[in-house]
Amino acid sequence: MTPQAILVGIAAGLAGGLLFAGVVLDSSTAVGLALAAPIPVAIASLGWGTAAGFIAAFTAAGLLYAATGAGFNALSLLLTMMLPTAVAGHLAGLARPVGDAAPGQTPPLxxxxxxxxxxxxxxxxxxxxxxxxxxxxxxxxxxxxxxxxxxxxxxxxxxxxxxxxxxxxxxxxxxxxxxxxxxxxxxxxxxxxxxxxxxxRISGRLPRPRDxxxxxxxxxxxxxxxxxxxxxxxxxxxxxxxxxxxxxxxxxxxxxxxxxxxxxxxxxxxxxxxxxxxxxxxxxxxxxxxxxxxxxxxxxxxxxxxxxxxxxxxx
Known part of the structure; x- marks a missing residue:
């Protein structure tokens, strides 16, 4: 886990938590923003690795708890959106080598x-x-x-x-x-x-080939x-x-x-x-x-x- 992955995970978690916070704070545009809350966590997990995804998930829940003081709201966000997205990003990043590769080349995955x-x-x-x-x-x-x-x-x-x-x-x-x-x-x-x-993928950080x-x-x-x-x-x-x-x-x-x-x-x-x-x-x-x-x-x-x-x- 690199310092960059940690920073990206924290930043993504803050973004996801802020997107969801409107629901708790009764903002008029809250629902649309809350539905986008998993996206930063997915970007962190898919582009910077599993650790970044889980750091983002817990950071988002921690931010919501700090902003509202409502532990149940933070737990709801963690269970429904943040953790599932981090786990899915981890699974999507799993790969195993298939066959042999030429010297100096990466084997097919x-x-x-x-x-x-x-x-x-x-x-x-x-x-x-x-x-x-x-x-x-x-x-x-x-x-x-x-x-x-x-x-x-x-x-x-x-x-x-x-x-x-x-x-x-x-x-x-x-x-x-x-x-x-x-x-x-x-x-x-x-x-x-x-x-x-x-x-x-647009940022060039997604190692998985396009499905x-x-x-x-x-x-x-x-x-x-x-x-x-x-x-x-x-x-x-x-x-x-x-x-x-x-x-x-x-x-x-x-x-x-x-x-x-x-x-x-x-x-x-x-x-x-x-x-x-x-x-x-x-x-x-x-x-x-x-x-x-x-x-x-x-x-x-x-x-x-x-x-x-x-x-x-x-x-």
Missing amino acids: DWYPLPRVFHALVGMSVLACVVLGWLVAYDPASVAADLAAALTASGATAEGLTPEQVSQFARLIADLVPMVQPAMLVVTLVVGLYLGALAA DIPAAGRLPRVAVTLFALGLVAALLPEPVGLVGGVVVGAYFAAFSLVGLAALHRRTRGRAGRGLLLFAAYAAIVLLLFPILAFTVFGIIETGRANRPPVAPPGT
């Missing part, structure tokens, strides 16, 4: 597979959300009651909604939180890691089984049902990203590709429900891409 890095991000998102839910003793019924009271106080009943409708809406929101939160976290971490890698993300952007086949188990668990009573909801939300987002990557790969070289991609993303943003189709597509692609090849007859 086999880099840690991108699907495993992706799956690690999904797993860490699940773990972070479960731990935080356990720490706050998340109770959908209590959250729904508080939300219904807040909606009633804000005048929701004056808009023509009955108290029963307000309560049903509040309960729906409380039930969706365990699924929506990990889904958003997975997307945030994946995008942050991608942008961090892009910045490190073909549309081709390699998938999950190990075991992800389909874990998603199915999460669906079953989500139907069970709490707290198992809450954990199952977290698993479902995280893998739902992950398979959606796999489906979108497959769309990019399958439309390469085809006429009207730009219009098709624009229409797909616009439909997701405006209508939301088309994301279900990409989730199913991602599940199918995951199972298909990881099947072992069939041996020719007679071998």
Whole structure:
């Protein structure tokens, strides 16, 4: 670990902590900035090594604690964004030599597979959300009651909604939180890691060769089984049902990203590709429900891409 890596890690941690601090301080632009918090940590980890990434992660949490005095907020930042990004950066930087090299030359390297890095991000998102839910003793019924009271106080009943409708809406929101939160976290971490890698590559600091993300952007086949188990668990009573909801939300987002990557790969070289991609993303943003189709597509692609090849007859 060089002094430069230490300084870069501290600087990246300060940047990530400041980006996230707006959420705690109730800034109007806080959400957009907070979503960018993993990017400096990803740059440090991918461009300057594992030590720089972990220094950045803990520096960001320390800065948030020093600025707010709220230990839970600092822990939330560390568990949800900083540590997963640092770990993913470490995994993406792993490589082993393959074969022999000529004298004075570096042997070819086999880099840690991108699907495993992706799956690690999904797993860490699940773990972070479960731990935080356990720490706050998340109770959908209590959250729904508080939300219904807040909606009633804000005048929701004056808009023509009955108290029963307000309560049903509040309960729906409380039930969706365990699924929506990990889904958003997975997307945030994946995008942050991608942008961090892009910045490190532009600066000439990324040793890993450029990955073909549309081709390699998938999950190990075991992800389909874990998603199915999460669906079953989500139907069970709490707290198992809450954990199952977290698993479902995280893998739902992950398979959606796999489906979108497959769309990019399958439309390469085809006429009207730009219009098709624009229409797909616009439909997701405006209508939301088309994301279900990409989730199913991602599940199918995951199972298909990881099947072992069939041996020719007679071998």
